[in-house]
Amino acid sequence: MRVPLRTLALTTSVVMGATACSGSAITGGEDTDDGTIPIGIIADRTGSTADVGSIYNDGMLAYIDWLNAEGGIEGHEIDAQSEDYAYEVPEAEDLYRRYTADGVVAVQGWGTGDTEALRGNVSADEIPFMSASYSEELTDPEESPYNFVVAPTxxxxxxxxxxxxxxxxxxxxxxxxxxxxxxxxxxxxxxxxxxxxxxxxxxxxxxxxxxxxxxxxxxxxxxxxxxxxxxxxxxxxxxxxxxxxxxxxxxxxxxxxxxxxxxxxxxxxxxxxxxxxxxxxxxPFAPPEAQRPGHAEPAAYLEDQGGSLEEEGLHFTQGWYTMHVMAEGMRELVANDEEVTGPTLREALEDLEVDTGGVIGTGTVSFSADSHRGSTSTxxxxxxxxxxxxxxxxxxxxxxxx
Known part of the structure; x- marks a missing residue:
């Protein structure tokens, strides 16, 4: 049986979202506001793709929980609001507006329809946006300058x-x-x-x-x-x-x-x-039974929760490592004492290679100013x-x- 991580998801939505209204971008220095990095998550937990969407969302929330317990990003925790949109594009648009009003510096989305519908807003608001959609239309920075696709389209x-x-x-x-x-x-x-x-x-x-x-x-x-x-x-x-x-x-x-x-x-x-x-x-995402090096951390996290990665499955690590890629862009900024904002995070991601320990494609996700296609290998x-x-x-x- 799978670990009932629904409890984690609901708790994260309330507890992590509690301070996000500050909307304060942080820097690597000491003079910060609340010291957190606010993001929004649009998830399908009850809609027509919830069978995989809930597992993916669990993996993403688990990564944030694990990262924050490990001290966050150079001492700065990720402050995430995660809400279910039930695979309804209008609801995703409402959540996006709420998140941006709350001052998030990035958004993790879900479906192709909502990701493509929000593409213009994301560009205008300069909010880096990753999602579980691997639509090829999202990979061209000329058309989608703030969308990033971590896996083969x-x-x-x-x-x-x-x-x-x-x-x-x-x-x-x-x-x-x-x-x-x-x-x-x-x-x-x-x-x-x-x-x-x-x-x-x-x-x-x-x-x-x-x-x-x-x-x-x-x-x-x-x-x-x-x-x-x-x-x-x-x-x-x-x-x-x-x-x-x-x-x-x-x-x-x-x-x-x-x-x-x-x-x-x-x-x-x-x-x-x-x-x-x-x-x-x-x-493109190696299943747990492939036993890639990148499976070790989520597996250890789940064991501490009384479960196992084999029970959760590959979409758990898919959510985990999608969040990891975004977090590594934030880490680069904080380590260099740069402010974490939408534009600076975009620049950091375009100049970064992220090791996923063999979980995604060849194991490395990398973007550039010319292409936001993070991997082509499956x-x-x-x-x-x-x-x-x-x-x-x-x-x-x-x-x-x-």
């Missing part, structure tokens, strides 16, 4: 998936099942463009997945009629697991390739070991007897992943 993940499918099986048809939202459609067009650029002889059709359906047998029948051998899924774990169950129950011969948000342990446990067997994951995993077996490491678009 959804489009890069799709390119890697298509490369691997072609190299592995010489497939003729691919179906893409996607969440019916900007998150879901983010890599679909780029996948079609990649097939053209690489001159792949590959059919490619996309299908929007409704939220209110008991099963996906109808869509699978359409994909089967298309002649698809593979189904790339751009969605979260629960609906993807239902697709796997439907495939098994209908005895259909198609292989799932999950991108980041359904490529996890939750897919396996929800689908069941037999239904999950043999399906593929394109996953792992490929296969479900085998309930485990996530690594098929290939550090794969980038244009490589086969074999």
């Amino acid at each position: 959804y489009s890069d993940q799709m390119r890697v998936a298509l490369d691997h499918i072609v190299a592995e099986d010489d497939a003729e048809e691919v179906a893409v099942f996607h969440h019916d939202s900007p998150f879901g459609t983010a890599p679909v067009g780029d996948g079609a463009d990649w097939i053209d650029e690489q001159d792949y002889d590959l059919g490619y059709e996309s299908y929007a997945m409704p939220d209110d359906t008991a099963n996906f047998v109808g869509m699978l029948t359409q994909a089967e009629d298309q002649g698809a051998s593979h189904i790339v899924i751009q969605n979260v774990s629960s609906p993807a697991a239902q697709v796997a169950q439907d495939l098994a129950e209908q005895d259909m011969d198609m292989r799932i390739v999950c991108l980041n948000w359904c490529a996890d342990e939750l897919f396996v446990t929800t689908a069941g070991e037999d239904a999950a067997e043999g399906h593929l994951f394109v996953q 792992g490929i995993y296969e479900v085998s007897s309930g485990h996530l077996d690594e098929v290939a490491a550090d794969v980038e678009p244009g490589q086969s992943g074999e």
